[in-house]
Amino acid sequence: MIETFYKNIQEEQEDYFAEICLDFFNERLRVDDYRGNIPSLLGKIKSYVNAHQFTKVIIKARQEHVQLFLKNGYQPEALFKDYFNGSHAVAMTKYFTNERRKSEYWMDEDELLEKVSALPLKKDVPLLPENYHLRLAETKDADGLAKLYGEVFEIYPTPMNDSTYIKKMMNDGTLFYIVETNGQIVSAASADINYTYHNAELTDCATLPEHRKFGLMKVLIASLEEELKKRQIFCAYSIARSLSFGMNAVFHQRGYEYTGRMAKNCKIFDKWEDMNLWVNDLSQN
Known part of the structure; x- marks a missing residue:
């Protein structure tokens, strides 16, 4: 596949x-x-x-x-x-x-970026609600992760709804942090590490809609950053949908720098998506 x-x-x-x-x-x-x-x-x-x-x-x-x-x-x-x-x-x-x-949404994305850039930096991490638990994922979580991604993304650039693919990613060194409640994975994000050049892409960010009010993604990103620093990986970056206020806000408020937009970079949901690049030197945090 x-x-x-x-x-x-x-x-x-x-x-x-x-x-x-x-x-x-x-x-x-x-x-x-x-x-x-x-x-x-x-x-x-x-x-x-x-x-x-x-x-x-x-x-x-x-x-x-x-x-x-x-x-x-x-x-x-x-x-x-x-x-x-x-x-x-x-x-x-x-x-x-x-x-x-040609991008049909470029002006809308410029406007969204202006609003995001006006937000104050906010590196404090929200507390998890009662009965929500954070941990580093294991290969046994692949089925639960595939289910999460399949529910959140109807269309996604990689086959994240395939547990076999997720297991391969883990075996190749990709880190996943997850938040679960009542035995269900409700939010997840990953760090795809390049050990040759010592950088990592923070990606595969997904939260079920009914759990998005708790700021779970901020918790996950902060946890991945700490894990990367333990491994002496200080160059972190993420490529976020240019029309997603929430994800761009998460990275801006954690101190990431916007460094460009890639037009019609990939297919997500129902169309080609322009993607914003956010970068951070974790050694300065």
């Missing part, structure tokens, strides 16, 4: 190496790491785009290569501060259809 969503490959040629994600579900190609001859790599990327009819490419580019990507028609959309062991990565993107490039 995973390969119906995406396929991670290592592209090795005489003059370059790259870690590439062929993201079929989101009709895009993502380059997470690379070295060597960039023009040769870009030629290979174009062949993948043509073969799979992808409409967007995202490259986590090193700062010194931005000019070369600009020369080849790529544009910067967001800044992953400190991504490469303390050095910044720039999300360089290229679109292959006008429909994918």
Whole structure:
């Protein structure tokens, strides 16, 4: 089932190496790491785009290569501060259809971001209500997590409603924190850790609607941050739906910095979603 969503490959040629994600579900190609001859790599990327009819490419580019990507028609959309062991990565993107490039909600998202940015920082963590319990998830929780994600998200960029996929994520090192009550997982979030470059994406944030009034996501994010610091992972980032006031507010109020918006980045719920990037240096907290 995973390969119906995406396929991670290592592209090795005489003059370059790259870690590439062929993201079929989101009709895009993502380059997470690379070295060597960039023009040769870009030629290979174009062949993948043509073969799979992808409409967007995202490259986590090193700062010194931005000019070369600009020369080849790529544009910067967001800044992953400190991504490469303390050095910044720039999300360089290229679109292959006008429909994918054009966002119908950009002005609405600008307005929402202004409102979020006006909120005061608020790093204090709410207390859990009685009979709610927080803990680090284990593989035995995969079925409960899959049920949660299946209920919260009708459409999601990865198969989070599949317990087998969640178990694989855990076995590969992804951390999940959960909140449960009456034996049911009602809220969860994860940290996808890159141990090569010592960064982590805080993602897969979900709370059942009837439990959202308790600020559970703030508790989960704070817990994941503490867990990351124990592992000396200080670069934390999250990619939030640009139309979600709640999630953008959570990261802003915890001191994350907004560093860009990626147009029609993925499919969530019923449409393509623009996504805001939020970054934080946990060593400063």
